[in-house]
Amino acid sequence: MDYSEISFLLAEAKERGYNVPLPAAAYYTQAITANMQYWGIDSVDIAAYLAKANVNYATASGTWKQKIGKQFWIAMYNRGFEAWTVWRKYDAPALRLPAATKAPVPNRFTYPVRETTLNGSNYNQAAAAIGGDQLQTKLFWDKF
Numbered sequence: 007m008d009y010s011e012i013s014f015l016l017a018e019a020k021e022r023g024y025n026v027p028l029p030a031a032a033y034y035t036q037a038i039t040a041n042m043q044y045w046g047i048d049s050v051d052i053a054a055y056l057a058k059a060n061v062n063y064a065t066a067s068g069t070w071k072q073k074i075g076k077q078f079w080i081a082m083y084n085r086g087f088e089a090w091t092v093w094r095k096y097d098a099p100a101l102r103l104p105a106a107t108k109a110p111v112p113n114r115f116t117y118p119v120r121e122t123t124l125n126g127s128n129y130n131q132a133a134a135a136i137g138g139d140q141l142q143t144k145l146f147w148d149k150f
Contacts, residue, residue: 010044011088013037014078021070031063034074041081072098094148112141113148 017033020026026033035056042052059065066073075096082089093101094113101111116139121129133139136146 008040008044010037010041010081011078013040014074014081017074018070021074030070030074034063034077037081038077068098071096075099094145110142113144114141116141 013033014037016026016028017030017037020028020030020033028036038056038061039052042055043049055061060067061077063073068076075092075098078092078096079089079099082092090111093099093111103110117129117133129139137143
């Protein structure tokens with residue numbers, strides 16, 4: 007994990023009522039700044055980005071999950087699996103369906119076919135326990 011990831015998670019922690027010292031907006035700004043500095047973006051451009059009404063924590067539209075989720079997702083752009091996890095965790099940003107398939111982004115991987123053939127009874131029990139072995143079945147941490 008890098009500094010920007012930790013800062014986004016601290017912003018979330020503050021919004022969820024955990025005892026962290028700074029306001030969520032401070033961690034959010036810190037996270038965006040750290041990520042942009044990592045990529046060598048000039049401080050003037052970082053300040054201009056943070057000043058945009060649709061980026062600034064105080065003025066951006068949406069819930070805290072949407073604000074943090076969108077910027078966190080952007081920060082993970084070169085780390086596909088982490089970006090996917092951020093998107094699932096915050097349900098943000100809103101993504102459009104791919105034109106070719108019209109299939110939504112999966113919420114989880116399905117169990118391998120090998121499990122159904124070699125371990126059928128346990129597979130059926132596990133699939134039933136999570137609500138079905140489907141790509142759109144949400145994981146336990148993604149239910150709230």
